Each structure stands twice: as structure tokens, then as C-alpha cells.
Amino acid sequence: MKTLFEEQQLEPMRDDCDPGDWDDPFEFGADQFDGIAIEWIRIHPRYLEHRGRLIPPQVQDASEQFESLLQKYVIPFEQHGSDYLIYGYR
Numbered sequence: 001m002k003t004l005f006e007e008q009q010l011e012p013m014r015d016d017c018d019p020g021d022w023d024d025p026f027e028f029g030a031d032q033f034d035g036i037a038i039e040w041i042r043i044h045p046r047y048l049e050h051r052g053r054l055i056p057p058q059v060q061d062a063s064e065q066f067e068s069l070l071q072k073y074v075i076p077f078e079q080h081g082s083d084y085l086i087y088g089y090r
Helices: 063-072
Strands: 038-043 046-049 058-061 078-080 083-087
Touching: 063 083
Parallel strands: none
Antiparallel strands: 038 083, 046 058, 078 083
8 A cells, every 4th residue: 555645666466475464554544544545455365264263264366356346336446466556646
């Protein structure tokens, strides 16, 4: 996620990161977060599927389902490889 007040550039998302690895935009305190200031959110739609106690979880791709939801609710997006960008401001 990037807010209007950051000088961050868009970099490709690493494919080797675990679907559970993400930076929580709310970790610095909800009182400091203004949802109106979101410039863009990048989403890599993957999740871990639990397969049993002795078998490690398997990474599943949810791109088709995610894109279907974006289209259903007419949410404009851009696709860059396997990442989806949803803009709040442009």
C-alpha cells in the first residue's frame, strides 16, 4: 500500500514471499491512518491451503476469483504480472 504522503516507487512483488507475509498498514495505529490518503494498494491474490497437521500448507493462486470480484463490483484495476493494483488516486 502507498499513501499520498510517501515517496515510494512501485516495485515488483516477490513471488517467494509467503501469502501470510504482508505489511499491516494499521500496525502504526488506527488513529494515524487516514483511508482517504491511499494512493494505491497492490494485491498478490494467494493463500495458504491447510492440508493436514503433518503436511505443510500449499500455496493456492486466487487470481481468477479475485479478478472476478473486481469486475463484479466494477473496481478499476491494473494487472502487472501476478499483482493487481487498485488505485485510490491517480
